[in-house]
Amino acid sequence: MELRTYAENTWCPGCGNFGILNGVKRAAEMLSEKGIGTERLMMSAGIGCHGKIFDYLRISGLYSIHGRSMATVEGMKFANPDLKVITFVGDGDAYGEGLAHVLFAAKRNADITVVVHDNKVYGLTTGQFTPTSTKGFKGGSTPEGSVEDPLNPLALLLEAGGTFVARTYSGKIPHVADTLVRAVEHEGFSLVEVLQPCVTYNDTYRLYNEKVKLLEETPDKLGEAIDTARIQDPLYIGVFYEVKKPVYHRELYGERNPAKDSLSREERVRRIRNLLSVR
């Protein structure tokens, strides 16, 4: 399966994004074996270093604008529910610029997968603090250190109604791949946070290699999942929560497929005539 493109890779050598890219390729192959091939696996991406993954994968999709790709893939999914959709976003992108979209996608249980490249920094705009940066983070916009406490996105998204919430680490490619496969297979909103070191502005390899620990069992109670998401030491990777709930598009219009089942012109003319004659 050819998943490479001819695009020149411009990530910094050693960037955690390489681990994610390799994990995604492996996941795409596994998904293809399970019947979810790249003909119907669609991607989007936010704007940032993370977004460049769009150019590096031979997967169809739409390279969105900063913070909005959750809405982009929701649109794809709602228009043609046969598609499986996945978007690759940044911590600045999804938790700063586009937080409302992630929260609401979770709230409505939109059947999409969101993969957050969480390097706790704005990489592409040269190293400013983000919603997940630790307090005191020094960057171009906070030379004396950030004065804000970080968000806890996993706890927040669990509270918002996320039906599949997981964390993985770019340094563990097989774990990245397995988690992505499970997230895509999950019917409903799934979010995978990937701990991603940015060697240039926030090198967290040592920290993660020390602190990351496999979560052996997925909590089955929401409260327990949220408690687990709050633990900072160790940093658990694994699935924090997984539950089956009705998905948005089916709740709204059942088994209909708006793009595929689009009515013919004649049929529309007939329905308009009907409607106008009743009025």
Add this chain to the structure above:
Amino acid sequence: MKKNEVFTYLVGGRAGEGVKKAGTVAMSIFTRMGRASFEMDDYPSLIRGGHNFSVVSTAADTITSHYMEADLMVLHDERSYLEHQSHVKPTGVVVYNSDEVGEGARGIGIPMKSEAKKYPPNPELRMGVGSVTVLAAAIGMPVNQAEEIIKKEYPRDREKNADYARAIYELIPSEVLGKFHLEKGTHQSSALTGNQAAALGAYSAGLDMYFAYPMTPSTSILHFLAAHMSDLQVVAIHPENEIAVANMAVGAAFAGAKTMVGSSGGGLALMEETYSLAGMVEAPVVFVLSSRSGPSTGVPTYTDQGDLEFAVNQGHGEFPRIVVAPGSVEEAYYKAAELLLLVWRFQTPGTLVLDRHLSESSHTVNIDPEKAVWADFISHDSGEYRRYEVTETGISPLLFPPSSELIKWNSYEHDEFGITSDKAEKIVAMHDKRKKKLSKLHEYLKTIKTVNVYNPGHPVIMTYGSTTMSVLEALRAGDIDATVVQPVYLRPFPVWEFTGYDRAVVVEQSSTGQFATLLKEKAQVDSLVIAKYDGRPFDPQNLALAIKEAV
């Protein structure tokens, strides 16, 4: 133009007293008589109380505006009475609710409220039923027929409504019964608002999905399509905000659905970044902009054309934009369809410009669904797919998933496959491709009707959008011979249709004369501007006086 014989009915009262509904029922009574009719509702931005009125004007043949001078008024409260009774025609009748309008009032008092209290619950909701009964009696309907109409139009609690109607009918003095004789007209038509017409027109051309966040005066498009999700098989989605709205629409277009979004100025402003995205990825999406009196939150339920410059300049960067401003309810139907076709043919965003007056006023229309265009597009048939293939026309064929081909739409500048590129020659190639689409769009527009010219050969009036309806009715009201030139396309502006015009009276609802500025810039037309910017649409009689003075 020939003078019109117009009958006007006005109902005034508080929000929650069925004022608007009474107007709608009047509209359907006139429509069923085959008459041309126009309804304008005036209401503040609140849910209960305040002052509302609904005015319906009707003529046997043609009418394109309401008139503020009424033949028959039914006024529910003191405030409506004070506001309107002086605008009754000399031959007209004022009926007021004598429970609230005090001694010494001019006209016919009927205790509408105390009568309604005999039919609990919600006596105030029944006031509108009373107002319709007065209309029915005044145009000569016997009591049984009036009762039938009430039962049909007010099915909830219908028996009590019918009893109340009969009681009111009996209180109407005999000199009012049958006072107004309305001839039957010959129209086979239905009453639609501009918003409903735009929604249906887009649907007729192939609309699959509508995304919107509520914002007056665009909201009724969302309500209308949401209410018809099953019988029309469209999908209406109300997400978290306008930014989600626009991006979902682009995503849905990627998946092959025909999509439209709508809002007022504030919401469109939020969508602007995505408007450019649509220009760059070449996504076909229709954006409906229904203006309110502005700027900012402005006056939500009142009309204005102050968004013109904003409308024609949506989005940053260079890409083709299509901006269409229909000038009537019927035109809203056909132009919404045409715009859906154009955005799909040329794969670029388009804006349908409406305003509160056109969006929410109701007009009798004769729509032939067969006459609307169908939004077809150029699709890829075989061979290796390149999303942004450079072609003769600049238009690259479309292909939708699922597909084994690679389909990449990209917000960054890109190469033909849709892979990001900052190479000088790729930047130039893609700019040239988008520019070619623009020149093809120009060519195409030259083959279709982009400007309406009414009544050629006289002094020239130029106007656009909803104001066209006011101008045409003003010419009838004032028996004025003037040519009306109305560009329907505002961008690309059809300059080729403007040769031979060097001066005009310009009528617009804007305080700074944005339309006159556009005409000067694009067509070198000097203008004398008749402007109105108090949130109220023109009254044809007042406008007729202003036009006579100007020409």
